[in-house]
Amino acid sequence: MLKASIDIDLLRDSITALSVIVSEVRLKVKPDGISVKAVDAANVAMVIFDLKSEAFESYQADETEVGIDLVKLNDILGIVEKKTLVDMELDMAAQKLHLNFGGLSYTLSLLDPSTIRSEPRVPQLDLPARVVLNGQDLKRAVKAAEKISDHMTLGVTGDIFFMEAKGDTDQVRLEMGTDQLIDLKSGEANSLFSLDYLLDIIKSAGKANEVTLSIGCDFPILIEFDVAPAVCHVTFLLAPRIESD
Amino acid sequence: MLKASIDIDLLRDSITALSVIVSEVRLKVKPDGISVKAVDAANVAMVIFDLKSEAFESYQADETEVGIDLVKLNDILGIVEKKTLVDMELDMAAQKLHLNFGGLSYTLSLLDPSTIRSEPRVPQLDLPARVVLNGQDLKRAVKAAEKISDHMTLGVTGDIFFMEAKGDTDQVRLEMGTDQLIDLKSGEANSLFSLDYLLDIIKSAGKANEVTLSIGCDFPILIEFDVAPAVCHVTFLLAPRIESD
Amino acid sequence: MLKASIDIDLLRDSITALSVIVSEVRLKVKPDGISVKAVDAANVAMVIFDLKSEAFESYQADETEVGIDLVKLNDILGIVEKKTLVDMELDMAAQKLHLNFGGLSYTLSLLDPSTIRSEPRVPQLDLPARVVLNGQDLKRAVKAAEKISDHMTLGVTGDIFFMEAKGDTDQVRLEMGTDQLIDLKSGEANSLFSLDYLLDIIKSAGKANEVTLSIGCDFPILIEFDVAPAVCHVTFLLAPRIESD
Numbered sequence: 062m063l064k065a066s067i068d069i070d071l072l073r074d075s076i077t078a079l080s081v082i083v084s085e086v087r088l089k090v091k092p093d094g095i096s097v098k099a100v101d102a103a104n105v106a107m108v109i110f111d112l113k114s115e116a117f118e119s120y121q122a123d124e125t126e127v128g129i130d131l132v133k134l135n136d137i138l139g140i141v142e143k144k145t146l147v148d149m150e151l152d153m154a155a156q157k158l159h160l161n162f163g164g165l166s167y168t169l170s171l172l173d174p175s176t177i178r179s180e181p182r183v184p185q186l187d188l189p190a191r192v193v194l195n196g197q198d199l200k201r202a203v204k205a206a207e208k209i210s211d212h213m214t215l216g217v218t219g220d221i222f223f224m225e226a227k228g229d230t231d232q233v234r235l236e237m238g239t240d241q242l243i244d245l246k247s248g249e250a251n252s253l254f255s256l257d258y259l260l261d262i263i264k265s266a267g268k269a270n271e272v273t274l275s276i277g278c279d280f281p282i283l284i285e286f287d288v289a290p291a292v293c294h295v296t297f298l299l300a301p302r303i304e305s306d
Numbered sequence: 307m308l309k310a311s312i313d314i315d316l317l318r319d320s321i322t323a324l325s326v327i328v329s330e331v332r333l334k335v336k337p338d339g340i341s342v343k344a345v346d347a348a349n350v351a352m353v354i355f356d357l358k359s360e361a362f363e364s365y366q367a368d369e370t371e372v373g374i375d376l377v378k379l380n381d382i383l384g385i386v387e388k389k390t391l392v393d394m395e396l397d398m399a400a401q402k403l404h405l406n407f408g409g410l411s412y413t414l415s416l417l418d419p420s421t422i423r424s425e426p427r428v429p430q431l432d433l434p435a436r437v438v439l440n441g442q443d444l445k446r447a448v449k450a451a452e453k454i455s456d457h458m459t460l461g462v463t464g465d466i467f468f469m470e471a472k473g474d475t476d477q478v479r480l481e482m483g484t485d486q487l488i489d490l491k492s493g494e495a496n497s498l499f500s501l502d503y504l505l506d507i508i509k510s511a512g513k514a515n516e517v518t519l520s521i522g523c524d525f526p527i528l529i530e531f532d533v534a535p536a537v538c539h540v541t542f543l544l545a546p547r548i549e550s551d
Numbered sequence: 552m553l554k555a556s557i558d559i560d561l562l563r564d565s566i567t568a569l570s571v572i573v574s575e576v577r578l579k580v581k582p583d584g585i586s587v588k589a590v591d592a593a594n595v596a597m598v599i600f601d602l603k604s605e606a607f608e609s610y611q612a613d614e615t616e617v618g619i620d621l622v623k624l625n626d627i628l629g630i631v632e633k634k635t636l637v638d639m640e641l642d643m644a645a646q647k648l649h650l651n652f653g654g655l656s657y658t659l660s661l662l663d664p665s666t667i668r669s670e671p672r673v674p675q676l677d678l679p680a681r682v683v684l685n686g687q688d689l690k691r692a693v694k695a696a697e698k699i700s701d702h703m704t705l706g707v708t709g710d711i712f713f714m715e716a717k718g719d720t721d722q723v724r725l726e727m728g729t730d731q732l733i734d735l736k737s738g739e740a741n742s743l744f745s746l747d748y749l750l751d752i753i754k755s756a757g758k759a760n761e762v763t764l765s766i767g768c769d770f771p772i773l774i775e776f777d778v779a780p781a782v783c784h785v786t787f788l789l790a791p792r793i794e795s796d
Contacts, residue, residue, distance in 0.1 A: 133454070133476055140449045164443070164482070165450050170475035198654070204630045205655055209623070230660035231623055237654070378699070378721055385694045409688070409727070410695050415720035 063151040066118040076135045081261040082108040087177045098180040107298040116292035128172030188275040189248030190217040200267035202235040216251035250276035252301040308396040311363040321380045323540045326506040327353040332422045343425040352543040361537035373417030433520040434493030435462040445512035447480040461496035495521035497546040553641040556608040566625045568785045571751040572598040577667045588670040597788040606782035618662030678765040679738030680707040690757035692725040706741035740766035742791040
């Protein structure tokens, strides 16, 4: 059972975050909120998503698991303006999700959760460096890197956090010291990542006031931020690329 | 003979409405205004368009008939800003339409009206239900339907006007009661229409404060509204699709 | 040697002007500024570009010549907002141009100037008519001409400057008298030009308050304007097309 009401922007932002990794998702519905753990088809990136019941205008739920087509849901939500409430109600007998927003009733057939890849095990990572920065700064560096390469390095050297990308004849680098960062835990860190994934991730992370990066040397990166402060938290785990030169 | 001056926005909105149905149009010019009746190539939709002489800043005309290429005319009008006056003058001897706007002189060769399909006979329809609603509400429902299907149902049941579309796994429905409608004449009505046409029609109708729909059961729909209040009226007649399931 | 600082908008506008003609450019750096003379691959258009040292916030340079990939440079400058300063420094030993803007360091490898076509000789032209007009007026006429043809005529007849384009069935003409022009030196002038080039040129020239056209009969046209008043001047020279009817 699920009967809830949520701001359409928060719902859309949540779908944007999940869509980085999967187009069909297995939602874990519980009395205290909704969560997702999912890995992308290439096994390169993982999302750990947590939407607390406090994020909703109203929320009543029993424990259950449902499969949702995020593409269809996102598409239909696109027609409505900001500041609309979305009422949602699960009909487990008919295997439907009913949504009401902007005067429209929208009914989406649920997917059989067993046809969607099951929840991954989240690895324990002990990453030496941690950087907290504004999402806009991360976004600008990723956008610049995209202009010249298809991958970029993120790392920490001394008290400096850096992002760097190299093209055939050009190179771009952003360095940020402790005065420009929100927080820095120094440590040896230098890993290369695919821009395909980072470009998708900054669609969400670029809006966050604080993004926390945990980085190692040729190790996965953790990218954490709140979609909505205190009530909707997302962690991306992205595997490194191995430099080939 | 025609010598007239008109606001460019009203001219552009008129062309938008006519372009739903035809790209080449036979204009009936009379001393009291300009009118068009036209059917699309597939015989699915008809437009009845009426632009009164009062819609013009100045207007002088004898009775005549001219063929116009709407695509070319619309294209050239696109380069000028809003709130410009367009002066137009027919040169029947040279078979040209001269337009002056924004400091530009534009001369368009007329099409031979006999090469354009002649005016259709407008059928007499006795449709049981009539709904008057805001163009924006119609637009939102059509836009939502587009996300999941290529056709949609419009109908009246009791005191409720409804629009509905069904996809393979999802469904969207908008219901409006008498409190949300501008007016409702109740009657049995339920017909299915192609979204291709409705999407084009709402480009015009979506801007209107009042759109009047006359609906029957598996019958054509009449969609009527003013492009400009009291001086430019458009009626679309759209044939139903027959449900195939 | 070159060490300079410049407003990003002026740098972008300069690249836009040069990109009409070439994608790789040979910059002549001198103590009093930077200049370019270049011809396009088809030998139809030439640009004479002059950016004075006064255009920079700070400027120090020895005489040198460098090759720059304008496409790469323009692409990376696109990620930053207006009103940013760009610091640039040449490293001739490493053959690199270093740029700093918006917290980013960007390093671009220089091209070997000897691989770029050398500076053209600028022909002496004695053109009978000269017209000074607002860039917006030129832009509107070129945009209108584009709708109906791929070339347009510019000319002077008596005290009237005119621009004209002819399509298969339509024609557009803009006439401007001395009251609408900033200045006019009357003279016999009537030449046809390719709209491909004019459309690119008005991306720059359309922003200028004053554009000076020097025109003859079936002769090249000179199009001159300031990218920034008094400190950045551009002249385009465009060869005529010969009418084929």
